Amino acid sequence: MKINVSSVFLLVFLIVVTAMCLLLVYFVFRTTFYVNYLTTCKPESHGFCYIKKIKLSIPNEFLASLEQISETEGTRVEIYKKRQKAISIQKLQAKLPAIVEWYKTLPAKISEIIGEPVKITPLKQPNSLSLVVYEKEGDYIDWHFDTNHYNGRFFTLLLPVTVAPTCGNYQYKNAAGDVETLYLQQGEAILFEGDRVFHKGKELCKNQRRVVLSCTFTSSHTITPPEAILNFIKNWGIFGEIS
Numbered sequence: 001m002k003i004n005v006s007s008v009f010l011l012v013f014l015i016v017v018t019a020m021c022l023l024l025v026y027f028v029f030r031t032t033f034y035v036n037y038l039t040t041c042k043p044e045s046h047g048f049c050y051i052k053k054i055k056l057s058i059p060n061e062f063l064a065s066l067e068q069i070s071e072t073e074g075t076r077v078e079i080y081k082k083r084q085k086a087i088s089i090q091k092l093q094a095k096l097p098a099i100v101e102w103y104k105t106l107p108a109k110i111s112e113i114i115g116e117p118v119k120i121t122p123l124k125q126p127n128s129l130s131l132v133v134y135e136k137e138g139d140y141i142d143w144h145f146d147t148n149h150y151n152g153r154f155f156t157l158l159l160p161v162t163v164a165p166t167c168g169n170y171q172y173k174n175a176a177g178d179v180e181t182l183y184l185q186q187g188e189a190i191l192f193e194g195d196r197v198f199h200k201g202k203e204l205c206k207n208q209r210r211v212v213l214s215c216t217f218t219s220s221h222t223i224t225p226p227e228a229i230l231n232f233i234k235n236w237g238i239f240g241e242i243s
Contacts, residue, residue, distance in 0.1 A: 031144045032081070037196040038175040048114045051172060051192035053182060056109070058099075058159050058213055065096045066161045070133045070211045081142035084201075085133040088126035103129045103215055110155065110217050113191060118155060118217040127216060131161070134168045134210040140203040143173075146194025149227040152220025159189045159213045167205035173198045 041049040058066070073095065074087035093100050104120060111117050121128040134140070148154035158170065163186050170190055174180045181202075182190055192199070204210060 031147060032142075034143070034173070034198050036173065036175065036177055036198075038173075041175070041196075048191075049175075050196045051190070052113065053184075054113060054189050054191050055187060056157070056159065056189040057187045058161065059102060062096065062099050062102070063161060066099065066131065066213065067211060069095050070131050070135075070161065074131065074133060081144065083136070083139045084141060085135060086127075087131035087133065089123060089129040090126060092129060092131065093123075099213075100129060106157070106215060107217060110157065110191065114155065116153065116219060118153070118219050119221070121150075121154075121216045121218050122221055125216075127214065129216070130214050132212045132214055134166075134201065134204045134208075136204070137206045137208075138203050139210075140168065141201040143198060143200045145196070145198060147230065148195040148218075149223050149230060150218045150220050151222040151224065152218050153193060154195060155191060155217045156194050157189055157191050157215040157217070158184075159215070160184045160186075161211035161213055162209060164208075166208040166210045168202050168208065168210045171200050171202055 038050055069087060069092065070085075073091045074085040076085045077083070089100065100123070107117075107119050123129075146154065146156060163184070165183075170182045170184075171179055172182070172192070184190065
């Protein structure tokens with residue numbers, strides 16, 4: 001039987017497209033289907049139950065530079081369930097390398113709070129350390145779980161760069177299933193396990209601006225091939241960069 005080369009290419013193309021569509025459906029289901037994990041949490045002596053407001057702030061000498069970077073750098077994302085600007089660790093490394101060095105000092109403190117050793121996520125990952133910027137009216141991120149691509153636990157630390165009150169506050173569903181809003185003052189941050197906490201960023205109001213430094217940590221750097229593919233797609237979609 002004679003095989004037509006164009007038919008083979010078409011078949012391969014259809015297989016790839018189908019696989020990508022299935023991955024997308026899986027990704028959406030995994031991040032948006034609500035399960036109340038907080039009811040199963042049994043905090044140890046440290047008292048960390050997937051989410052906690054902690055005392056920690058960005059050193060003052062970095063704040064002005066981070067604000068400037070948030071105004072001039074980054075990729076806007078306006079897709080289903082998300083409107084914001086993201087600035088990757090690669091951009092931060094180029095513009096303010098000292099903030100990356102500060103990030104490297106945090107695992108000991110984070111490990112103490114959660115009661116388990118963690119390390120920073122690989123620096124080649126755009127979201128390892130990033131700025132998240134809400135700058136236009138209506139900017140937000142809808143209810144979701146974070147995607148943990150690692151063979152271990154995955155944590156996010158959110159530190160405010162701007163502290164002026166806005167409509168765009170962090171919200172999550174607590175153990176009772178009720179919506180809880182967290183307001184951050186100077187010197188406060190949110191530490192949470194994003195694939196266990198269903199959360200969102202509320203819509204920004206007119207003439208407001210909210211800038212947050214996101215630091216990520218994991219108990220393992222190992223990523224399986226399927227998770228690596230999902231991670232690749234996510235990074236390309238959010239940052240316009242690949243890891």
